[in-house]
Amino acid sequence: MIDNKVKSVYFLTIQAVKDKRVYNTTLGMWNWSTSNSDATLVLAWLAYNTYPEEFSDHPLEARIRDYTLP
Known part of the structure; x- marks a missing residue:
């Protein structure tokens, strides 16, 4: 989004993009936008x-490690 590489979508006018406050949630076991573990x-x-x-x-790192490691 910050580099405006999504075809046919213009994100550069969004304030979060201007401020470079767009975050990649990456993937854990699943994409976090859906119900999952x-x-x-x-x-x-x-x-x-944020x-x-x-x-x-x-x-946060410790919490994620505690959650994901047995």
Whole structure:
């Protein structure tokens, strides 16, 4: 989106794109936008990436490791 590489869609006018605050959720076990086993982590990830200063003491990496590792 930031490089405007999606054919026939123009994202450069969106404020988040202008501010380079577009995040790739990547893939865990599933895409986080659908109901799945990783869905409980998406809110923590979203909060951490959207407001990093407010969640700087939130151990996101540790939470993800605890969730995914036995």
